[in-house]
Amino acid sequence: MKIVCRCEDITYEDVVEAIRKGYTDMESLKRKLNFGMGPCRGRICIPLIMRILAKELGKKIEEIEYPSERPPLTPLPIGIFAAGEDFEEEG
């Protein structure tokens, strides 16, 4: 079992199975599997899943369209962006 999305616990096999069921673009795959929604916002998994999709479809990675980005639903303190990984929540 190879994990491709650590935040959402999605495996390589999950991705291949979804592609073979007809989810053949990043947008529909993202909706089906819910990857890219974890704390890393897909920085780790999206490039991996794009490569898997390209391989399964026999396409070049450049032919795979990046999925749309959505901002978080709840407002975030601006300090998160300024502090980066060093951010600590007050309280």
Ligand code: FES
């Ligand atoms: S590894 Fe997929 S959202 Fe973080």
